[in-house]
Amino acid sequence: MAISGPSKSHHHDDDEFAPSVFSEINITPLTDIFLVLLIIFMVGSSIVVEQAQGGGTGVRVDLPKGAAKELHTAPRDFPVAILKDGTVVTEGKAIEVGALKDKFAKLAKDAPEAQVIIQADAGVNHGRV
Numbered sequence: 001m002a003i004s005g006p007s008k009s010h011h012h013d014d015d016e017f018a019p020s021v022f023s024e025i026n027i028t029p030l031t032d033i034f035l036v037l038l039i040i041f042m043v044g045s046s047i048v049v050e051q052a053q054g055g056g057t058g059v060r061v062d063l064p065k066g067a068a069k070e071l072h073t074a075p076r077d078f079p080v081a082i083l084k085d086g087t088v089v090t091e092g093k094a095i096e097v098g099a100l101k102d103k104f105a106k107l108a109k110d111a112p113e114a115q116v117i118i119q120a121d122a123g124v125n126h127g128r129v
Contacts, residue, residue, distance in 0.1 A: 062122050077115045078107050084123040 062084070080100070081089045088095050090103070107114055 077117055078103070079117045079119065082118065082120040082124050084121040086124065 079090065083089060088097060088100055090100070104116065
């Protein structure tokens with residue numbers, strides 16, 4: 001009496017070389033995207049903060065500390081910055097005092113409800129302001 005086995009072996013040695021199903025999610029690209037977005041938002045927020053500290057004048061002024069609340073400029077307001085060296089800056093450009101008087105007169109005529117917001121550096125002589 002002869003005993004015969006199956007024609008194919010039931011060993012799983014052949015399965016080692018068979019393609020397996022990839023059941024894990026690769027999150028590396030997702031992590032990369034989040035890190036890039038984080039960097040973009042960090043750079044963008046620092047730019048917004050720098051613009052807000054300029055008060056619309058386009059330059060950063062070291063304001064003295066005080067108990068007054070912070071003013072928020074409206075689009076029709078006219079911010080003027082006085083730098084430590086006495087330079088008067090408005091709309092991102094240095095301006096002479098005579099030209100500033102002309103701008104004030106034009107502003108009073110065109111938009112009488114507009115406010116002039118003066119930001120003087122802490123090192124500026126009070127008489128200059």
